Amino acid sequence: MKRPNDFLFHALVITASLSLAVLSLLVIYSVVMRYVFNDAPDFVEPIALLLVIVIAMFGAALKVREGGHIGLDSLVKNLPPKGQIVAHAFQHMCLIALAVAIFFGSLQMAETTFHDRIPILGLPEALRYVIPVIASVCIALFSFENLLALFAKKHN
Template identity: 90%
Template sequence: MRFIKRPNDFLFHALVIVASVSLAVLSLLVIYSVVMRYVFDDAPDFVEPIALLLVIVIAMFGAALKVREGGHIGLDSLVTKLPPKGQVMAAAFQHLCLIALAVAIFFGCLQMAETTMEDRIPILGLPEGVRYCIPVVASVCIALFSLENLLALFVKKHN
């Protein structure tokens, strides 16, 4: 399991840092925007597109982090009533579904990123495809974390 656990540990900590910094920057941006708008009557126009990118980072990386921790939405009330083998099979099915979702997100967002890379985000001037690159990275993390959890199910079963 070390072959996947160690790289995923590094990836997990990197995502925690990026998501945490993004949340802090988003909070500061919102405070700055509110103060500028209501105190100085001078609303900065760059805050909204930056905030949107930060929200995408926080949501997508947060989702990946919860997959690693096993904190995603599940039907625990149903699964706990199953016999032990059924619980393992339900967890395996859940992780396979998450991997399938990650693959769909990866290819869908990769196609959107390629399609919109020539367009520019107004005010910022960044390629529009940047919005879709964030879920591409997150989907890879979701797939790796789900694979780790899936492998852990069967390593526990055989030990």
């Protein structure tokens, strides 16, 4: 499971990094066009919104893989070793449950908005919801990988 997740992790890193770079360039372009040439481009805002969704959702998935998600470390560190394993397992089970909820909720929204169009861009509105669908699959896979690693350590 580690190798496919390694590939997925690197693809998310590249996608999120490129999205951040493009977002930065778009914002600079928009500011220059607005305040120097008094000609604000209309397309920047809807593209920027899509890029922010990519960065936020893929960034969240990346932090799950790295184990950098929000946790109660001060509480967990004070537990005995078996309690720490139970707490980490519970945390990853909760993340998997959250990923499943995001997946089905976003999938439903994508299906509902497929025929609607994003103004100015003309792309399907569903694109905004496909990004969280992809990220939720990654979150579930990364959490499952961490869960397997946790129990592999327990048995060693």
